[in-house]
Amino acid sequence: MKKEYVYRAFERFWHWTQAALIIFLGVSGFEIHGSIHFFGYENAVQYHNIAAISFLILIVFAIFWHLTTGEWRQYIPTWKNLRAQAQYYIFGIFRDAPHPTKKTVLSKLNPLQKIVYAGLKVLVIPVMVVTGLLYMFYRYPQKYEVLSLNVKSLETIAVLHTIGAFLLVAFFIAHLYLITTGQTVTSNLKAMITGYEELEGEPHEKKIEPEIKEAALSK
Amino acid sequence: MKKIFFSLLLLGAILGLVLMALQKKSTESTPLSDLKKEYPAKTKPSVDHSLFPELKKKFTRPQEVTAACISCHNGRAEEVMHSTHWNWERLEYIEGKGIRAIGKRNILNNFCIGIAGSEKSCTRCHVGYGYENTTAYFTDSLNVDCLACHDNSGTYMKASEKAGMPDPSVNLNFVAQHVGKPTRTDCGTCHFFGGGGNNVKHGDLEEALFDPTRNVDVHMASDGVNMQCVDCHTAQKHQMLGKMYSVSSMNRNRVQCETCHGSMPHIDNVLNDHTLKVACQTCHIPVYAKVNPTKLFWDWSQAGRLKDGKPFEEKDSNGTDVYMSIKGAFVWGKNVKPEYLWFNGTASHYLVGDTIDSSKPVKINTLYGNYDDPDAKIYPVKVHRGKQIYDTQYHYLIQPKLFSAKPGDGGFWGDFNWNRAAEEGMKKINLPYSGKYGFVQTEMYWPVNHMVSPKEQAVSCTECHTRDNGRLAHLNGFYLPGRDYDASVELFGKGILLLTLAGVVLHGGARIVMKRKRQPKADKEAK
Numbered sequence: 001m002k003k004e005y006v007y008r009a010f011e012r013f014w015h016w017t018q019a020a021l022i023i024f025l026g027v028s029g030f031e032i033h034g035s036i037h038f039f040g041y042e043n044a045v046q047y048h049n050i051a052a053i054s055f056l057i058l059i060v061f062a063i064f065w066h067l068t069t070g071e072w073r074q075y076i077p078t079w080k081n082l083r084a085q086a087q088y089y090i091f092g093i094f095r096d097a098p099h100p101t102k103k104t105v106l107s108k109l110n111p112l113q114k115i116v117y118a119g120l121k122v123l124v125i126p127v128m129v130v131t132g133l134l135y136m137f138y139r140y141p142q143k144y145e146v147l148s149l150n151v152k153s154l155e156t157i158a159v160l161h162t163i164g165a166f167l168l169v170a171f172f173i174a175h176l177y178l179i180t181t182g183q184t185v186t187s188n189l190k191a192m193i194t195g196y197e198e199l200e201g202e203p204h205e206k207k208i209e210p211e212i213k214e215a216a217l218s219k
Numbered sequence: 220m221k222k223i224f225f226s227l228l229l230l231g232a233i234l235g236l237v238l239m240a241l242q243k244k245s246t247e248s249t250p251l252s253d254l255k256k257e258y259p260a261k262t263k264p265s266v267d268h269s270l271f272p273e274l275k276k277k278f279t280r281p282q283e284v285t286a287a288c289i290s291c292h293n294g295r296a297e298e299v300m301h302s303t304h305w306n307w308e309r310l311e312y313i314e315g316k317g318i319r320a321i322g323k324r325n326i327l328n329n330f331c332i333g334i335a336g337s338e339k340s341c342t343r344c345h346v347g348y349g350y351e352n353t354t355a356y357f358t359d360s361l362n363v364d365c366l367a368c369h370d371n372s373g374t375y376m377k378a379s380e381k382a383g384m385p386d387p388s389v390n391l392n393f394v395a396q397h398v399g400k401p402t403r404t405d406c407g408t409c410h411f412f413g414g415g416g417n418n419v420k421h422g423d424l425e426e427a428l429f430d431p432t433r434n435v436d437v438h439m440a441s442d443g444v445n446m447q448c449v450d451c452h453t454a455q456k457h458q459m460l461g462k463m464y465s466v467s468s469m470n471r472n473r474v475q476c477e478t479c480h481g482s483m484p485h486i487d488n489v490l491n492d493h494t495l496k497v498a499c500q501t502c503h504i505p506v507y508a509k510v511n512p513t514k515l516f517w518d519w520s521q522a523g524r525l526k527d528g529k530p531f532e533e534k535d536s537n538g539t540d541v542y543m544s545i546k547g548a549f550v551w552g553k554n555v556k557p558e559y560l561w562f563n564g565t566a567s568h569y570l571v572g573d574t575i576d577s578s579k580p581v582k583i584n585t586l587y588g589n590y591d592d593p594d595a596k597i598y599p600v601k602v603h604r605g606k607q608i609y610d611t612q613y614h615y616l617i618q619p620k621l622f623s624a625k626p627g628d629g630g631f632w633g634d635f636n637w638n639r640a641a642e643e644g645m646k647k648i649n650l651p652y653s654g655k656y657g658f659v660q661t662e663m664y665w666p667v668n669h670m671v672s673p674k675e676q677a678v679s680c681t682e683c684h685t686r687d688n689g690r691l692a693h694l695n696g697f698y699l700p701g702r703d704y705d706a707s708v709e710l711f712g713k714g715i716l717l718l719t720l721a722g723v724v725l726h727g728g729a730r731i732v733m734k735r736k737r738q739p740k741a742d743k744e745a746k
Binding site: 009032033034041042045046049089093094095096139140141152153154155158159162163165166167169170173174176177180 | 225487489492495496591593679680681684685686697698700701702703704705708709711712713715716718719720722723726727729730733734737
């Protein structure tokens with residue numbers, strides 16, 4: 001077991017900002033939807049719009065980071081060990097069996113995570129962004145009579161946006177719980193806060209920043 | 220490197236926020252502050268009419284006043300004679316009915332129903348002297364009543380039941396020497412009392428507007444901008460801007476808030492987005508009839524009950540008429556929330572002789588529009604409901620003769636005999652009367668445009684964007700966020716959340732239980 005630098009500064013910044021924004025968008029969004037009352041309707045609309053734009057900016061930076069660092073490859077779904085991972089959650093975890101996939105700096109996600117996160121990234125988030133933008137700029141009829149842009153009813157847009165919102169809340173609940181299924185109950189959480197995690201196997205030398213290495217060696 | 224990058228990013232964000240905050244504090248004049256400066260400034264008349272010798276000679280007939288006026292203002296009387304104020308009708312295109320001359324002269328309503336047979340009384344509010352429904356009367360420019368609109372002395376009034384002649388007590392010389400631009404008093408003398416009493420018809424036009432506070436009407440407020448009717452209802456050649464859909468049907472010549480305020484008057488762009496589909500009035504007139512009640516229901520079928528052979532009246536605890544032998548029973552309302560409709564500026568009307576279906580309320584006028592119509596917006600409307608007389612055999616509304624000059628002339632207000640009133644009234648409009656009458660429910664739609672409240676009192680978001688009982692609860696054909704949802708999506712969403720929660724609880728619970736079971740075993744092994 002070696003302590004490794006798994007989540008780098010931007011990744012953690014991105015994760016926590018995204019978490020805060022999604023929670024905030026969820027609360028304000030479901031107020032706009034009429035399900036809850038919290039900020040007051042006018043504030044909820046205003047906050048939701050500001051948070052949405054912030055989220056878009058964050059997404060642009062995140063995409064840039066994923067592409068330039070090659071980290072996007074982490075999310076490519078795979079069949080390998082998929083069944084084993086599912087079996088682990090259904091049976092192994094209760095018997096204290098070892099994780100079927102080793103978490104390494106080069107492969108942080110297990111096959112189930114890969115599928116779920118890929119689904120979020122290519123399906124749910126894009127649907128939310130597109131319907132969200134349409135919602136924001138929705139006018140019927142379109143100004144200047146651009147007929148091809150005429151969406152007659154907000155209903156389709158709103159319904160898709162609502163479905164996405166429900167899925168994200170479900171993901172959020174499951175995600176909170178799955179955090180506790182790491183090496184220890186809190187190891188995943190600690191890793192996302194500090195960036196370091198005890199991983200099985202040999203440390204991945206290249207990924208360790210020089211000053212960290214020094215500090216580790218001095219111990 | 221990284222630290223520098225992030226501190227730069229943070230600095231940039233802070234700088235941006237500071238700039239945004241500074242921008243908002245700008246003290247530049249806004250379109251609204253310009254309007255507030257422009258309108259209270261009253262123009263001084265360029266001449267003093269009290270000095271003209273023409274207006275000093277003794278007037279014995281009001282027509283002599285008109286002659287004196289047009290001796291200088293020549294051609295002006297002819298302009299009036301082209302106006303709706305004079306003709307009480309104009310050519311209007313009505314969908315499905317073609318181009319028709321409609322107006323007070325021939326349109327029925329569900330208040331005092333119509334003027335035919337009661338001209339002597341109703342035409343007290345005509346801008347002429349001695350109304351007669353003849354060409355001779357309408358082509359004589361001396362019959363134009365200049366003073367009704369241009370009196371600035373506040374002493375002019377028309378006599379009741381004298382077809383528009385001035386009250387004998389009026390000093391015509393004094394009034395003629397004190398003329399000017401029409402004031403709220405001039406307009407209100409007729410327009411606030413339509414339907415036979417204060418605020419009966421409109422609900423948003425009533426005597427409180429002679430001297431209103433800002434809370435009653437931000438524009439006309441005596442303690443505010445103190446705008447006069449003609450500040451918005453401007454005129455070119457005596458053709459007034461503005462119309463009412465009780466007697467009009469085309470989308471033209473309307474007074475629009477946007478003329479002064481523009482279509483994007485809010486700082487908040489989300490509010491500005493509303494203006495595409497929501498009329499200004501919808502949010503800015505939260506209630507009408509703010510000071511005195513307006514009639515909401517008028518049941519003519521109750522009229523005619525007598526006590527000891529004499530007509531009587533009943534008032535409620537506020538002193539409002541709830542029953543009159545001559546008119547029937549009423550329901551009044553104060554601080555009324557309007558009803559809301561999609562309205563594109565065109566309307567249809569019940570025209571005399573149109574066949575009705577007495578099994579459902581007859582729409583005296585219909586406001587057109589729906590969500591898909593690019594010209595339609597949501598408008599606040601006063602709906603006046605009633606029960607009025609109709610011919611049960613010919614299936615059309617009856618124009619009864621109401622006003623009675625002398626007993627036995629058939630006027631309902633003298634004889635209290637519906638048969639005779641129907642007979643005389645229908646004779647007036649040249650339609651046969653079968654001799655059999657009944658009472659049918661009717662509805663009339665009056666868009667609400669006045670009594671604009673201060674912005675703090677505007678309708679708030681959740682009065683419409685709410686699941687239950689919102690102001691727009693009955694308006695269909697579009698998706699309203701906060702009100703509408705797809706029931707199956709809601710079910711799916713709540714289902715998936717419950718399943719996830721249940722999964723988490725079960726899975727987590729099982730993990731805890733299993734761990735406890737393993738623990739003693741592990742402890743034993745350790746020993």
